[in-house]
Amino acid sequence: MADSISLKNGKIVPDIVVSRLPLYLRSLARLQEEGKEVTSSQELATRLGFSSAQIRKDLSHFGEFGKQGTGYNIAFLKEQLKAILNLDTAWDVALVGVGDLGHALAHYGRFADKGFYIAALFDNDPAKIGTEINGVTVQHIDEMVDTIKNANIRIAILAVPVKVAQQTVEKLVEAGVRAILNYAPITLSVPPEVKVQNIDPIAHLQKMTYYCKR
């Protein structure tokens, strides 16, 4: 995603800017929890390790959110960023693969706290089909395309084994999914209109050992 760009209200916004907005949102939520009502690009910069100029430039893609000298109203900026990121209403999410990892993810309370409701669960293990997690019944993977289409689900979390990851993704795309959080340690092939974010702790660790001396 980092190299491409997209349009918002007729303006071109680099993907790298979009990818920083959730971090701004997270910092604003944290400042609010600390009881603060106003912040500045300097304070956000200190918290996030970016420059204040970059933060002002990123936000300027979307409008004027603060006044020179008075800073940003935290609640207002947070609501604006949520609207920009399409987070002003909740999203239903399909979780595919209810093994150890999928089970842990189905129980992860922060998804619902942040407006991502695990609304459908799928697996191919007969022992799991029909069981319930947090009030959602695990369905057979063969029902996945129809269920996702009927429920108009756009987001999926993929927690299946590597060997079936690509074929599962193709079915998800067919069903209308446009955003995939991928926990399978493989690079997925998807059409350009589908976004993928990968979570592979091993790859993350290996990015750092390059710099480590024993």
Add this chain to the structure above:
Amino acid sequence: MADSISLKNGKIVPDIVVSRLPLYLRSLARLQEEGKEVTSSQELATRLGFSSAQIRKDLSHFGEFGKQGTGYNIAFLKEQLKAILNLDTAWDVALVGVGDLGHALAHYGRFADKGFYIAALFDNDPAKIGTEINGVTVQHIDEMVDTIKNANIRIAILAVPVKVAQQTVEKLVEAGVRAILNYAPITLSVPPEVKVQNIDPIAHLQKMTYYCKR
């Protein structure tokens, strides 16, 4: 990390190049599992969604790994990349925070499979101190700095609540940790010699909803 650069054998290698090496390694391992012995920058490009020119350019920072027309020997390139990433011998890892997430991570077999041994566990919950996970005893967080120093551990996985994440990181850095895989949804402040990789599924999802139409 994406904006900075580093030196390897006197040569400057952009961090963004380093960050792609684990993905090359993962693809090579997969090709090997499929029984292949030789690959090409074209084949890797197809699998990874990069251009073959970029793959050749990335690898050229580190040496000559293939011959024009004959491609790359997979086993050889894999070993070379492992050596470049300092993965030719295993790493001990400290896991801090043994709540639900930390417990799941302590049981995640792929860490050990890929040479990352969870060698020390820490928590502040009296009920957990002294219990064993996979043969490793959970120690009190107050013992963390001494244990990590004595064992010369350089890598930590952080799975503590947000409220104590920054203070815990400061102790890890004091103890000599130089690479932190951070699962707490907060931007950590660390000195420049310390690398941090963040895993926050919510932030990953929010990067994608920007592009999602309902």
